[in-house]
Amino acid sequence: MAATAESIRLNLTPPVRYVLRIADTCLIHAQRLAEWCGHGPVLEEDIALTNMALDLLGQARSLLTHAAALEGSGCDEDQLAFLRDERDFFNLTLVEQPLRRGSAQAPGGDFADTVLRNFLLAVWLKALWAGLVGSNDATLAAIAAKALKETRYHVEHAGDWVVRLGDGTDESAARMHAALQRAWRYTNEMFTDDAVDACGLGPARSSLRSAWDAEVGAVFTDAQLGRPAHTPFLSTGAQGQHSEHLGFLLAEMQVLQRQHPGGRW
Amino acid sequence: MNDDSRPEWPLWEVFVRPQAGLDHKHCGSLHAADSKMAVQLAREVYTRRQEGCSLWVVKSSEITASDPADKGMLFDPMEDKVYRHPTFYELPESVNHM
Numbered sequence A: 001m002a003a004t005a006e007s008i009r010l011n012l013t014p015p016v017r018y019v020l021r022i023a024d025t026c027l028i029h030a031q032r033l034a035e036w037c038g039h040g041p042v043l044e045e046d047i048a049l050t051n052m053a054l055d056l057l058g059q060a061r062s063l064l065t066h067a068a069a070l071e072g073s074g075c076d077e078d079q080l081a082f083l084r085d086e087r088d089f090f091n092l093t094l095v096e097q098p099l100r101r102g103s104a105q106a107p108g109g110d111f112a113d114t115v116l117r118n119f120l121l122a123v124w125l126k127a128l129w130a131g132l133v134g135s136n137d138a139t140l141a142a143i144a145a146k147a148l149k150e151t152r153y154h155v156e157h158a159g160d161w162v163v164r165l166g167d168g169t170d171e172s173a174a175r176m177h178a179a180l181q182r183a184w185r186y187t188n189e190m191f192t193d194d195a196v197d198a199c200g201l202g203p204a205r206s207s208l209r210s211a212w213d214a215e216v217g218a219v220f221t222d223a224q225l226g227r228p229a230h231t232p233f234l235s236t237g238a239q240g241q242h243s244e245h246l247g248f249l250l251a252e253m254q255v256l257q258r259q260h261p262g263g264r265w
Numbered sequence B: 001m002n003d004d005s006r007p008e009w010p011l012w013e014v015f016v017r018p019q020a021g022l023d024h025k026h027c028g029s030l031h032a033a034d035s036k037m038a039v040q041l042a043r044e045v046y047t048r049r050q051e052g053c054s055l056w057v058v059k060s061s062e063i064t065a066s067d068p069a070d071k072g073m074l075f076d077p078m079e080d081k082v083y084r085h086p087t088f089y090e091l092p093e094s095v096n097h098m
Helices: A015-032 A043-071 A077-082 A110-130 A140-168 A171-182 A195-199 A205-222 A245-259 B033-048 B068-078
Strands: B011-017 B025-031 B054-061
Touching: A015 A043, A015 A077, A015 A110, A015 A195, A043 A077, A043 A140, A043 B025, A043 B033, A077 A245, A077 B033, A110 A140, A110 B068, A140 A195, A140 A205, A171 A205, A205 B054, B011 B033, B025 B033, B033 B054
Parallel strands: none
Antiparallel strands: B011 B025, B011 B054
């Protein structure tokens, strides 16, 4: 049997971390959405969720390839996805939270969690892509231009679901409200800058706030959802310090390439 | 995947136009809660491989169909009326879609 693959060590400059942060957010969100494959509430929505997961995976692949080029030690997208340790992933903490299988301590477990997270993130990514289209890095700008179209659809699809459930029956409204309480504490991280945000490749997270607030607020009004109170909690996934859930996700996502390095099928 | 005790979403018929200038063609059906959702899900289910550039959806219950039992009455009388086909004159080369 082949030896287990060693983790790769990277030269994590601010531009590399800036691109990895976006790539990892897309990749881990895609992995969570893909858990719905074959389990959607109806066949049509099952296909819709996996189509969106594939859009996000495509965005992650382009960004990982670009991050590898910026990093310069000859890695490819697969090595970055499958051979990095947890501390070298820089996704937002929100996307690693359980989605289909929730627990008492974490968001997830209800379809309302899925449509809400999808919506909150799609609006954030839309604002980010819109800013990145003007990046002085031509590759990033091209990736953003393609992703912006995909993400505009994700916002619409997920936003319609938030309204449908939030302004639906008493039960759907209660579940959507509960999902919002579970997710909201993780949104501070979406708008809090660190040193990497100042690297100059694209917008800092703090600059995405006003567009996000406006779009989320309009849908919440239609959905009869009140905005939860601000909490001081600040998650730190973008700094590589994750919740207990990412390790399990990576174990499942990476196991094949770890046990059969370079395996193809 | 449906819980049998719950009412199903209504059924919609989906029409896809493969490219500008051609007609919308019926390609299948799906379940959706309303027309906007039906368009989105039609996009997900029937245009994943670039099959279309435009979509129509219509509630299946809004379609009135001919009765298969009336097939003889409705369609057989046309069998012996060959003079209704434009086959008694030459078409110019440039007319393609007759």
